[in-house]
Amino acid sequence: MGIHFDKALGIHQDALRLRADRTKVLASNLANESTPGYQARDINFAAALGRTRDSHDSLALDTSDAELLYRVPNHPSQDGNTVELGVEQAVFSQNASDFQTSLAFTNMKLKGLAKAIAGQ
Numbered sequence: 001m002g003i004h005f006d007k008a009l010g011i012h013q014d015a016l017r018l019r020a021d022r023t024k025v026l027a028s029n030l031a032n033e034s035t036p037g038y039q040a041r042d043i044n045f046a047a048a049l050g051r052t053r054d055s056h057d058s059l060a061l062d063t064s065d066a067e068l069l070y071r072v073p074n075h076p077s078q079d080g081n082t083v084e085l086g087v088e089q090a091v092f093s094q095n096a097s098d099f100q101t102s103l104a105f106t107n108m109k110l111k112g113l114a115k116a117i118a119g120q
Contacts, residue, residue, distance in 0.1 A: 039071075
Protein backbone atom coordinates (compact mmCIF):
# COMPACT_ATOMS: atom_id res chain seq x y z
CA MET A 1 0.00 0.00 0.00
CA GLY A 2 1.55 3.26 -1.12
CA ILE A 3 1.09 6.80 0.05
CA HIS A 4 -0.51 9.17 -2.44
CA PHE A 5 1.01 12.51 -1.54
CA ASP A 6 -1.46 14.41 -3.70
CA LYS A 7 -4.29 13.04 -1.55
CA ALA A 8 -2.36 13.32 1.72
CA LEU A 9 -1.43 16.97 1.19
CA GLY A 10 -4.84 17.99 -0.06
CA ILE A 11 -5.24 21.38 -1.66
CA HIS A 12 -2.03 22.81 -0.22
CA GLN A 13 0.27 21.60 -3.00
CA ASP A 14 -1.92 23.31 -5.59
CA ALA A 15 -2.17 26.43 -3.43
CA LEU A 16 1.63 26.60 -3.15
CA ARG A 17 2.08 26.23 -6.89
CA LEU A 18 -0.54 28.88 -7.63
CA ARG A 19 0.91 31.30 -5.04
CA ALA A 20 4.39 30.84 -6.56
CA ASP A 21 3.00 31.67 -10.00
CA ARG A 22 1.18 34.67 -8.57
CA THR A 23 4.43 35.85 -6.97
CA LYS A 24 6.06 35.92 -10.41
CA VAL A 25 3.20 37.99 -11.84
CA LEU A 26 3.26 40.46 -8.93
CA ALA A 27 7.07 40.74 -9.09
CA SER A 28 6.75 41.56 -12.79
CA ASN A 29 4.31 44.33 -11.90
CA LEU A 30 6.75 45.77 -9.37
CA ALA A 31 9.66 45.55 -11.81
CA ASN A 32 7.69 47.47 -14.44
CA GLU A 33 6.45 50.22 -12.15
CA SER A 34 8.00 52.96 -14.28
CA THR A 35 7.54 51.35 -17.71
CA PRO A 36 5.24 53.56 -19.79
CA GLY A 37 2.10 51.75 -20.91
CA TYR A 38 2.68 48.68 -18.75
CA GLN A 39 -0.58 47.06 -17.62
CA ALA A 40 -0.52 45.53 -14.13
CA ARG A 41 -1.73 41.92 -14.00
CA ASP A 42 -2.93 39.61 -11.25
CA ILE A 43 -4.41 36.15 -10.78
CA ASN A 44 -7.84 35.54 -9.31
CA PHE A 45 -6.51 33.10 -6.73
CA ALA A 46 -9.86 31.92 -5.37
CA ALA A 47 -11.30 31.19 -8.81
CA ALA A 48 -8.18 29.36 -10.01
CA LEU A 49 -7.96 27.26 -6.87
CA GLY A 50 -11.70 26.52 -6.98
CA ARG A 51 -11.40 25.31 -10.56
CA THR A 52 -8.53 23.05 -9.53
CA ARG A 53 -10.51 21.58 -6.64
CA ASP A 54 -13.53 20.98 -8.87
CA SER A 55 -11.52 19.28 -11.60
CA HIS A 56 -9.31 17.26 -9.21
CA ASP A 57 -6.42 17.87 -11.59
CA SER A 58 -3.00 19.13 -10.79
CA LEU A 59 -2.82 22.88 -11.25
CA ALA A 60 -0.88 23.96 -14.29
CA LEU A 61 -1.20 27.70 -14.54
CA ASP A 62 0.15 29.28 -17.66
CA THR A 63 0.66 33.03 -17.39
CA SER A 64 -1.03 33.44 -20.77
CA ASP A 65 -4.07 31.60 -19.38
CA ALA A 66 -7.42 33.28 -18.77
CA GLU A 67 -6.57 33.27 -15.04
CA LEU A 68 -4.37 36.32 -15.62
CA LEU A 69 -6.43 39.48 -15.27
CA TYR A 70 -5.64 43.17 -15.64
CA ARG A 71 -5.64 45.29 -12.50
CA VAL A 72 -7.82 48.41 -12.56
CA PRO A 73 -5.85 51.35 -11.12
CA ASN A 74 -7.24 53.64 -8.43
CA HIS A 75 -5.29 56.58 -9.86
CA PRO A 76 -4.35 56.10 -13.53
CA SER A 77 -1.07 57.65 -14.64
CA GLN A 78 -0.67 59.83 -17.70
CA ASP A 79 1.78 57.44 -19.37
CA GLY A 80 -0.74 54.55 -19.32
CA ASN A 81 1.07 52.53 -16.66
CA THR A 82 -1.44 50.94 -14.25
CA VAL A 83 1.06 49.79 -11.60
CA GLU A 84 0.50 51.47 -8.24
CA LEU A 85 3.53 50.80 -6.05
CA GLY A 86 1.72 50.78 -2.69
CA VAL A 87 -1.04 48.49 -3.93
CA GLU A 88 1.41 46.07 -5.55
CA GLN A 89 3.63 45.96 -2.46
CA ALA A 90 0.66 45.22 -0.21
CA VAL A 91 -0.67 42.47 -2.49
CA PHE A 92 2.83 40.99 -2.87
CA SER A 93 3.32 40.99 0.92
CA GLN A 94 -0.08 39.35 1.53
CA ASN A 95 0.65 36.70 -1.10
CA ALA A 96 4.02 35.94 0.54
CA SER A 97 2.34 35.61 3.94
CA ASP A 98 -0.31 33.29 2.48
CA PHE A 99 2.44 31.23 0.81
CA GLN A 100 4.17 30.80 4.18
CA THR A 101 0.88 29.70 5.75
CA SER A 102 0.28 27.04 3.08
CA LEU A 103 3.89 25.92 3.44
CA ALA A 104 3.46 25.56 7.22
CA PHE A 105 0.33 23.41 6.73
CA THR A 106 2.19 21.24 4.22
CA ASN A 107 5.11 20.81 6.63
CA MET A 108 2.75 19.82 9.46
CA LYS A 109 1.06 17.23 7.25
CA LEU A 110 4.41 15.78 6.15
CA LYS A 111 5.62 15.60 9.76
CA GLY A 112 2.40 13.82 10.68
CA LEU A 113 2.91 11.31 7.87
CA ALA A 114 6.51 10.73 8.98
CA LYS A 115 5.33 10.03 12.54
CA ALA A 116 2.67 7.64 11.26
CA ILE A 117 5.22 5.78 9.15
CA ALA A 118 7.60 5.58 12.12
CA GLY A 119 4.76 4.24 14.29
CA GLN A 120 4.74 7.09 16.78
